[in-house]
Amino acid sequence: MTGNATILVAVILFSIVLIAWLVLRPSITATRGGKMLAFVALLIFPVLSGGMGVNRHIEHSKTTNFCLSCHVMEDYGKSLRVDDRSFVPATHFQYNLVPRDQACYTCHTDYTMYGDVSAKLRGLKHVYAYYLGRPSQPIKLYQPYNNRECLHCHLGARGFEESEAHTKDPQTLSRIKANQLSCSTTECHNIIHNVGQLKEATFWKEQAK
Amino acid sequence: MKTQSTKIERRIRLAGMLLIAGLLVELVTLRWSHPTAFLFFLLIGGALMALGIAIYLLSLVSAENKPSLE
Numbered sequence: 001m002t003g004n005a006t007i008l009v010a011v012i013l014f015s016i017v018l019i020a021w022l023v024l025r026p027s028i029t030a031t032r033g034g035k036m037l038a039f040v041a042l043l044i045f046p047v048l049s050g051g052m053g054v055n056r057h058i059e060h061s062k063t064t065n066f067c068l069s070c071h072v073m074e075d076y077g078k079s080l081r082v083d084d085r086s087f088v089p090a091t092h093f094q095y096n097l098v099p100r101d102q103a104c105y106t107c108h109t110d111y112t113m114y115g116d117v118s119a120k121l122r123g124l125k126h127v128y129a130y131y132l133g134r135p136s137q138p139i140k141l142y143q144p145y146n147n148r149e150c151l152h153c154h155l156g157a158r159g160f161e162e163s164e165a166h167t168k169d170p171q172t173l174s175r176i177k178a179n180q181l182s183c184s185t186t187e188c189h190n191i192i193h194n195v196g197q198l199k200e201a202t203f204w205k206e207q208a209k
Numbered sequence: 210m211k212t213q214s215t216k217i218e219r220r221i222r223l224a225g226m227l228l229i230a231g232l233l234v235e236l237v238t239l240r241w242s243h244p245t246a247f248l249f250f251l252l253i254g255g256a257l258m259a260l261g262i263a264i265y266l267l268s269l270v271s272a273e274n275k276p277s278l279e
Contacts, residue, residue, distance in 0.1 A: 008239065012232050
């Protein structure tokens with residue numbers, strides 16, 4: 001358990017103890033001190049616990065384990081361990097080009113002002129589809145993958161700016177940056193999760209540290 | 210005075226029990242790593258806590274509005 005989670009659990013338990021005291025002896029609220037205690041126990045601490053809980057859940061929802069906890073995502077999780085550098089997500093995951101504990105979120109959130117919020121709202125739709133609807137098979141993106149999400153990290157990097165494939169035609173870089181030439185749907189980086197090919201794939205086994 | 214106190218006490222007790230239930234839901238969902246946990250926390254835990262807080266605030270308002278029987 002991380003430090004923040006420990007603090008949150010401590011706040012919740014402390015709140016429960018305070019509230020339980022009031023539930024067992026509500027007559028103490030007749031005194032001035034009791035009224036103040038009730039205000040803290042029944043309003044301040046629950047609001048604090050709830051706010052911290054929302055924050056904790058949102059942070060947790062960014063983790064790779066969280067995304068892969070749904071059965072439909074299993075193959076996408078496996079695709080991160082394919083031993084083939086042409087698989088874009090696998091390379092990013094295995095070579096630490098994205099944080100491994102937030103691999104899904106790093107590439108599948110919009111790097112816009114409300115990107116996090118829209119990602120979470122989409123997540124709620126996914127939970128609805130998971131339990132009450134039928135998730136599409138194979139899973140599809142809502143819209144073509146925007147280069148902005150790649151450029152969030154790659155823009156300005158030497159490997160991106162000076163790559164022979166990117167500089168051979170002087171128009172290529174500017175078209176990529178303007179999202180007119182897709183990184184992923186052109187023939188350059190078009191092997192993404194490709195879960196249909198996993199049966200033939202070999203997988204990378206992480207060495208024990 | 211006694212009737213008034215009893216009513217407030219009942220509301221505080223009810224608010225407290227709802228809040229404890231909401232906080233327990235929060236505690237359980239924190240240990241569960243699945244999107245459903247987030248929904249349970251928001252829909253069940255959040256509703257219980259919101260209701261508990263609302264009943265507590267209502268007890269304050271009703272106590273203010275009613276004249277003291279003393």
